[in-house]
Amino acid sequence: MAMAETSKNFIYEIIDEELAAGKHPSIVTRFPPEPNGYLHIGHAKSICLNHGIARDYQGRFHLRFDDTNPTKEDTEYVDSIKEDVAWLGADWGKNLFFASDYFEQLYQWALHLIDAGKAFVCELSAEEVREYRGTLKTPGRESPYRHRPVEENRRLFEAMRAGEFADGAKVLRAKIDMAHPNMNMRDPVLYRIQHAHHHRTGNAWCIYPMYDFAHGQSDAIEGITHSICTLEFEEHRPLYNWFIENLPVPHHPRQIEFARLNLTHTVMSKRKLLQLVKEGHVTGWDDPRMPTISGLRRRGYTPAAIREFCSRVGVAKRNNTIDLALLEFCLRQDLEALAPRRMAVLDPLKVTITNFPEGTVERFPGPNNPGDPAMGEREVPLTREIYIEREDFLEDPPKKFFRLAPGVEVRLRYACYITCTEVMKDAAGNITELRAAFDPESRGGGTPDNRRVKGTIHWVSATENVPLEVRLYENLFTVPDPDDVEEGRTFLDYINPASLTVVQAVGEPALRDAAPGERLQFERKGYFALDPDSRPERLVFNRSVDLRSSYKPE
RNA sequence: UGCCCGAUGGUGUAAUGGUAGCACAGCAGACUCUGACUCUGUUUGUCUAGGUUCAAAUCCUAGUCGGGCAGCCA
DSSP, rough: OOOOOOOOOOOHHHHHHHHHHOOOSEHHHHHOOSSSSBBBBHHEEEEHHHHOOOOOHEEEEEEEEEEOOOOTOOOHHHHHHHHHHHHHHOOOOTTTGGGGGGGGEEEEEEEEHHHHTTTEEEOOOHHHHHHTTOOSSSSOOOOOOTTOOHHHHHHHHHHHTTTOOOSOOOEEOOOOOOOOOSSSSSSSSEEEEEEOTTTTTTTTTTTEOHHHHHHHHHHHHHSSEEEEEEEGGGGGHHHHHHHHHHOOOOOOOOEEEEEOBBTTOOOOOOOHHHHHTTTTTSSSOOOOTBBHHHHHHHHHHOOHHHHHHHHHHHOOOSSBBBOOOHHHHHHHHHHHHHHOOOOOOOOOOOOTTTTOOOOOOOEEEESSSSTOOOGGGGEEEEEEEEEEEEGBOOOOTTTOOSOOOOOOOOOOOTTTEEEEEEEOOOOOEEEEEEEEOOGGGGGGOOOOOOOOOOOOOOESSSSSEEEEEEEEEOOOOOSSSTTSOTTTTTTGGGGGGTEEEEEEEEOOOOGGEEEOOOOOETTTTTEEEOOOTTBBBBBBEEEEEEEOOOOOOO
């Protein structure tokens, strides 16, 4: 897919200026997930941004796991994150790293701060630390342990590492300024004691560095030039820089913040996504209704569509909420070109073509993509009995209903013209079946007299078909912003009860050959992808997105 | 009533002191063997008030509104 014409965002401008000033021999970026959850479309924005910069400047892109909290992290997440990043097309090559790779170096740097009199071991409890920190409007107070001699701090910190203390008994803190207006600078915690098994370092450590102490230094070790993160880290930047300036790091990275992605009609926070899964509101992290990468993948989204979306949403510092319609637009645009067309009837209504010979089959060629002859064609079988979409027939149609109605002629796509001759109903008055007559001269979809037929509808043979389970998805939430809740309600109260509808449908025989994950267009109905739940005897399709429609029922 | 950041149509995003543009969405039309695609047209915008300037979305000041910050989470 062609990249949309986009002007440079503010980060590119910063890089351009720095490059012009000769500040960097090359550009290095990174995507730094914590392996404690699944990636979502918001992460995709960050991945595309970071990977895109490295690509555009012929630099390097690193994937680095920020695994400094063993109690929350797991290799299961490492694996899923790697899969998702790779699927999106962000190739990290050999540059796969873990913050835990740097634990020893980080520890040495902590010692360096201690020796310089810039860090101390504090024995205040967590509650006391909070109390001493002050509030947003009032300065904090210094810890009574703040003025310990360097030697004592060193001995204590080494004892912390040696496992001589219980969890929470002591922490290592930076000595900065308890009256600083920026809370992050009020003697932040650098290390805490956690006798916990780490998914990579096992039991080698019982003290673990905090994010602030690990992140910037990890950037420095890897030679990251631009450490791009989201807005909430903006106030951490002074601390980020303080470490870089007070430690003998090999390199000075620069932190730049941008606004994270928000999407209408969904939620993006890990906590809420986890709650949806845990409480069974969705079937899992990869439920096609989820904004997770795995959910979008299962839904039928393509990496190209997501990349295009990320390039279109732009990068800036103001909070934003992107219309879900843009994501859908990007998918349609991609699939329009590459998805083979098929016919499937989601809500079947039987039609008997009374003048069509019984027991015979006529096969008509249908292009796999009318816009791209190179994609070839398949044959669709026409028989005396067929199914059409129930909504494509109206007994008493309004003026601009270009579909089937009594006495009205329509084209069966790729096949022939039929005219409805009779409507059959049950005792309750429900339409049970239609009878129609076809024009033998219209075979192939046109007639010698070139008469115009306004409507073309899709159809499937009632005898030559494959049964399908089709899962129709709609927005997971009924409101654009489920995070904006009324008094006394939660985001769960806005879950769309119609977010999933399962229908038993019928499809043309060619559907039998659908490959796992294959994306198809069911003509006039939308784009669909074969679900992993699919079995040869029971094909399951997910509706990825419907087709735009300018048809407005009266 | 602390500190930091932000404010351009419905939603995003450009314009870097000199014509407010683009995309999505919406609306109207053309085309059409998908009411799709494509094409055409079109509604809607610089938070407010002062100031600097020949000229301000852009620079300055004040205000208003929105977001973030008091984990031994990231």
